[in-house]
Amino acid sequence: MTDLTQTSAASAVSTNQSFEPIEAILPHRGTMLLIGRVSACSDTTLTAHASVQPDAWYADSDGAMPAWIGIELMAQAIAAHVSLLAMRAGGRARAGVLLGSRSYAAHVPVFARGAALRIDVTEVLRSTEGHGAYDCTIDHGDVRVAEAVIKVFQPTDFQTFIEGSNDS
Helix, strand or coil: CCCEEECCCCCCCECCCCCCCHHHHCCCCHHHCCCCEEEEECCCEEEEEEECCCCCCCCCCCCCEEHHHHHHHHHHHHHHHHHHHHHHCCCCCCCCEEEECCCEEECCCEECCCCEEEEEEEEEEEECCCEEEEEEEEEECCEEEEEEEEEEECCCCHHHHHHHHHCC
16 A cells, blocks of 8 residues: 655755755766755755756757756756755665656746756655655746656665566
């Protein structure tokens, strides 16, 4: 039986927290590390930041980031949240996967060259089997540029999960 916990209002978020460098929080490396830093984290929320790099692999001819990459920004912010909670408990986060979203809404076609993006994630559901859902937003200044509810999964045995996926 799946035990689902609906997450209620977020616990207090302190923006005075100090966080490890993002490389100590996320396993992503090189050009696949899109989040630059974390500025706030609670039991149910996290705020991360990313900058649109005009020379990055994703940049179009104007140096902008296609808005569809926003779903990966959200996924990395969720991974940072899960990792920081595990670190706080004295452990390490298990590997996880992005399952998807019923609706990813980008309100702009691209995130502008040099844009400073704020990614906020709020856990709305967690199961003991590793399923979760997060309400996610991306803002550029005071403008909401993307939003989605993202579903994720952290299998107990990631290797078996991946190998089982290849058998189908």
